[in-house]
Structure formats: structure tokens, C-alpha cells
Amino acid sequence: MKAFPTHFVLLADYGDVPGIVSEHYAFSSLGILNKDSIAHILLNFCITESIDSIIPLHNFEVEPIAKSAVLFGEYGIDVLTPHADLVADFLSTEKNTFQNFAVFVKGECIFASGGEIFVKKEEGFSGVFGYNSADDDFKLFTI
Known part of the structure; x- marks a missing residue:
């Protein structure tokens, strides 16, 4: 939330989600989880809710969303993940226990x-990344 202080943030998850709405954020349900159609579910949700950027946080969402980034882009929705061909390099097989987080949008750390002040990365470098110290390799933050 601190990374997007001037935006309205819609937090969403599958199944029952408390219907909380505030001035700066809200919670919403994505419906029943169907891992076979994650990209379709999230694209439909983004279009319906007029979402302009999406950050997948579940590990099972990252690759399907990254692979569908062009389709999301056709609807004006920015997918905040690294390019699909690089996303596996940023996924961790271990449980996330990061002390710090950095949010990159199109290569710029926001x-x-x-x-820390990070040097601008390549244009396709987007997402929420965890790290413990500034010289660590970034790993995508997933739950």
C-alpha cells in the first residue's frame, strides 16, 4: 500500500473475502479458485472492475499472468511481473522470509x-520483489 499512496488499491482473493471498502483500498472476491483458468479469471475481473495494473501474489498466478501480459495490455492493464521468459528466474522455491521489499514498474523502483535507491532496470522488469540486503538477488514476493 505504501508503494501506491496516490492510487486506489483493490485487494482480491479467491473464495470468501470480507467486503471492506475504505477511501484508499477495498477487498473483493475473485470467486471460486480454478487454477486452470487463472489468467481468464483475472483478466475478466480487471476488465469488470476497471483495473489498470495487476500484481499477482499467489505463486500459481505469476506464470500464467506473465504469459498473458500482451493480452492484458490490449485492455490497458499493466502486468507487474518480469517478462514471461524471465519470470522463473525470480521465483523462489523456498518460503518467503524477506526483510525488505521493492516495487518496480517498467524498470523503475517506485x-x-x-x-535503498536502486538503479533503473530494463523496461520489462516489474513486480514486487523481496530481498534482505541491497546486494541480494531479487525474488518475486508470493504468498
Whole structure:
């Protein structure tokens, strides 16, 4: 939320989700989880809710969303993940236990919880990344 202080953030998950709405954020349900059609479910949701950017947080969402980034882009929706051919390099097989997080949008770091200033990365570098110290390899934050 701190990375997007001037945006309205819609947090969503599958199944029952508390219907909370505030001035800056809301919670919403994505319906029943169907891992075979994740990209379709999320694209439909983004179009219906007029979402302009999506950050997949579940590990099972990342690759399907990254692979569908062009389709999302046709509807004006930015997918905040690395390019599909690179996304596996940023996924961790271990449980996330990061001390810090950085949010990159099209290569530019817009937020770093550790206060670091990161050099601009390539244009296709987007997402929420975890790290412990500034010289660590970034890993996508997933739940």
C-alpha cells in the first residue's frame, strides 16, 4: 500500500473475502479458485472492475499472468511481473522470509522498504520483489 499512496488499491482473493471498502483500498472476491483458468479469471475481473495494473501474489498466478501480459495490455492493464521468459528466474522455491521489499514498474523502483535507491532496470522488469540486503538477488514476493 505504501508503494501506491496516490492510487486506489483493490485487494482480491479467491473464495470468501470480507467486503471492506475504505477511501484508499477495498477487498473483493475473485470467486471460486480454478487454477486452470487463472489468467481468464483475472483478466475478466480487471476488465469488470476497471483495473489498470495487476500484481499477482499467489505463486500459481505469476506464470500464467506473465504469459498473458500482451493480452492484458490490449485492455490497458499493466502486468507487474518480469517478462514471461524471465519470470522463473525470480521465483523462489523456498518460503518467503524477506526483510525488505521493492516495487518496480517498467524498470523503475517506485518503492523500497529498506530505503535503498536502486538503479533503473530494463523496461520489462516489474513486480514486487523481496530481498534482505541491497546486494541480494531479487525474488518475486508470493504468498
